């Protein structure tokens with residue numbers, strides 16, 4: 001039957017030609033119809049904060065680099081001010097670059113600024129059923145997970161983890177003494193081993209241990225898949241979610257990550273369960289979680305994932321920060337000497353620092369604050385989503401707007417900090433609680449009440465996020481950072497590889513966040529050349545002796 005277009009005088013060949021053209025026209029019309037809502041949605045909303053002009057459909061995505069966008073946003077503050085409004089396709093995005101706005105919005109108005117944006121790959125393909133506390137939307141599911149997680153972070157639980165953190169830091173010194181060239185892996189091992197022991201009661205003896213390896217492998221693949229460009233923009237242009245798996249390699253990758261992640265998390269949980277069945281308990285967090293499963297309202301799946309995700313959240317965040325610290329020492333050798341004076345004053349050469357010493361080590365504390373400021377590990381912030389329309393400083397933020405607290409800009413603000421690009425722990429001394437320029441954070445009596453209140457609520461670091469989603473593991477991470485910083489500077493001299501005694505010459509490492517750091521979601525230095533030597537034979541002997549003394553402790557944990 002001829003195609004009824006153009007009358008009966010048309011030949012059959014013309015009809016055959018018209019058929020595909022009309023199909024094409026219909027397809028193009030359907031595509032245009034499908035895209036119209038996206039073109040419409042990529043326009044800037046009314047009274048939105050200033051920002052670059054968006055393009056149809058993609059909005060400002062053409063301007064956003066695949067990683068380290070936080071430095072670009074910081075740069076843009078000169079043009080647009082501290083609150084920047086952007087369009088990521090149809091999504092409204094606001095970047096907050098000043099701590100005061102983070103405090104006013106994410107913190108004070110936390111009841112509406114605490115959800116997470118849709119993340120199809122993380123929430124629907126990899127960690128289904130709201131099992132991932134970091135990605136879960138604000139609501140009952142997240143609240144149950146958060147409440148259960150808090151069990152690990154009560155003062156009593158945190159105190160019970162301190163001996164593990166100290167023991168693992170002692171092993172890290174021993175590992176670095178034996179194999180200084182593998183310093184990077186030894187530090188990565190430390191953070192995973194602490195969570196393996198405190199959460200699962202299991203041992204992460206070496207970076208090559210199967211569980212440590214499996215964690216970093218799955219974690220790296222997971223974060224790589226979430227990087228912009230690794231998959232089509234399925235959260236903005238949602239019909240792309242329906243691409244069949246045979247045409248979507250990213251779906252296959254997600255499936256494989258899910259398979260390997262589940263295998264690891266269930267293997268760990270089963271290991272803990274088997275040990276409990278044999279009547280052996282280490283007091284780890286999973287034991288409590290399994291005992292209280294009914295009370296916590298967590299099923300097997302959510303219990304397993306909570307443990308696994310604590311390991312994810314606590315591993316490369318803390319290790320990347322410690323690695324940045326070593327890099328910083330190469331930029332500022334004076335800070336190393338000052339830190340060594342601090343620990344020597346308290347410990348001498350007979351023993352390395354312990355948890356009990358930390359309150360007497362102000363320079364070590366200053367080093368921790370400074371490294372969190374200089375190289376905040378989640379520098380661009382973890383996105384928060386607004387759940388109802390809000391107004392602020394004359395702007396209107398529609399419900400669903402995504403907020404980033406740009407920690408990089410907050411902590412590199414030249415109005416707040418002297419020479420923000422320099423690693424200088426001294427800025428935190430002399431009672432300077434925020435490491436800021438003189439007097440800038442002082443609460444003045446003649447200041448308005450609201451301003452006074454704001455200054456009183458200021459956080460030392462915004463590197464832990466803000467509001468109801470603030471990092472649950474902050475206290476645990478701080479203890480890890482301080483004990484490792486204290487022990488490492490006590491035991492070793494860190495210098496530029498190939499340099500003379502005054503650290504002149506040699507292979508200068510690249511400290512630039514742009515070029516010396518890996519791409520990706522977390523700010524982690526690339527492996528850098530560093531010469532690590534024990535400060536003396538005596539220091540080396542103490543490191544060996546202290547490690548030997550802890551053998552029994554390590555053996556109490558399952559391999």
Ligand code: HEM
Nearest residue numbers: 134313314317318378382464465466469470471472473477
């Ligand atoms: C230097 C180390 C660490 C840094 C800088 C860090 C930073 C952060 C940041 C920025 C967030 C997002 C906060 C927000 O959305 O406002 C976060 C969330 C979280 N962190 Fe950490 N973190 C660290 C270590 C840890 C450790 C050791 C643990 C646990 C063992 C942990 C557990 C969590 C959890 C469970 C969340 C999810 C909170 C939620 O969405 O409700 N973190 N962390």
